[in-house]
Amino acid sequence: MKAVYKRRFLLLIAAFLIISTAFTQVNDLFFQIKKQLTIFTDVYKEIAVRYVDEVAPETLMQNAIKGMLSDLDPYTVFVNEGEQQQMEILTSGSYGGIGIEAGYRGDRIVVIAPMDGYPAQEAGIRPGDVIAKINGVEIIDITPEEVQQLTIGDVGSEIEIVVTRTGVDQPITFNLERERIEVKNISYFGYLDAENTIGYVQLNRFGHQTGEELRAALLDLESENEIEGLVLDLRNNPGGLLNEAIEVVDKFLEPGITVVETRSRFESQNSAYATEEPPLFEDLPMIVLINSGSASASEIVAGALQDLDRAVIMGEQSFGKGLVQTVRPLSYNTSLKMTVSKYLIPSGRSIQSVENKSGTDEGYRMFRTRNGRDVRGGLGIEPDVTLDEGIPAQLDLALAKDSHIFFYVNEKLNNGDLDSENMPEDFYRDFVQRLIERGFSFDTSADEHLKALEKHFQESVDQPGADDSISELKALMRDYKIAQLYDSKEFIKNELQKEWISQTKEGDERQQALLQHENIVLESLELIRDRTRYDSILKP
16 A cells, blocks of 8 residues: 555655646746847837837848748738738738739839629720729839739729720720629640540649539539540649648548658647548549649648559649648737647658758758659659650740840730731741841850950950950850741740640630640640550559
């Protein structure tokens, strides 16, 4: 009996020590918080009141917060009042606006595309229109995001937007009324083949009801014809709600399969998320398209389907955002978006990109899929099939930088030089000739060497014939760059065709036509039809 009492006594002492230690640690933490806040408040007050130059208190605080968060991770950020509205749009999926997507084309901010069925499109605003003013505010030294903010307001309120258009001498003024704009999770779904047997779904974001919207899209496709394969397009999908990512995976796996785990600072807050419902398509051949713009929830979906050997992943390496954020409301309509945990997908790997200090592939830890395939952690999601456009990177960047293709097509359409039904046969030749006449060029590594060589000759003693040699080399470089335009004929023709489609067609017709010019989509269609090759990737 004495032994029992002794054991109980020792257990009580141990429990007391544990609780005391934990209590002391909590007290120490709160003491440190109070101490550092006091020091910060003193410094903040002294600078705001006594510094030699007047500094706005708000600016001081904003800079202090930025400094405090800068050493944490890129996703822990303070959300001020102005940004709070955009945050609410992302979570609610709707806002009051006119339905335009604005972006840079060269150094101008233009309408990329008016959204189907909304005020901007119905009023006649076109792709390529240069935005000059919004409600009297001149669009100078302003970003596309800030332009987008100027178009947002209460449903029913009025907005005046002034644009300039190629071929029209005077600015065009549109007076519009804002409507409720619904941000789509699924921008398009349909078939990739003439037989309507290969389904395609383009998923733009993981907002509310994404899982149910996907279910409806898949059932719609299946109701028209029995589908034999599916391509799920997650390219440039930045992510969204974790529960919706789980819902998406749930459509393709049996119940009880762990899709993702979250690991946090405190073990009690760790969670595991598994499939629950019977799958819609458990064995349907499936390809998921990703690129460097696929992040977060997109990577969870792609990574889980890869780890469980449920789909072939095709495209480019994903972004690598494997950290979980929660939004904590703060005073004065501000909030703190804070990282609280990290994702682990079924193989046990993290999708968060990490720096490999070894500089070699061996620096990344290897994991195994359900079928025993090797996959690497710390690199986002690497595709099973990597696709490269195969064109000179410098040429691609130079054409995109000043939006040569966009403005060429836009000018031709606005001048009435094009039949909107059919793109002319000589379109490519005319475009390249125009580039050559306007002195189109792009930088290569050889240009840097040539500049260094020219500088060397200029600084050294006079060398007969040096100037002639440099001029000859420059002419050779010019000929090489012109040759690249002709060597990349198929790529440029395809880009011209896509831009023409974007500016002449609308809605599902435009999307369906564009897909026929996407190399990665055509490759996915070819792979999903080749079951031997498809199976060999998932079952090595």
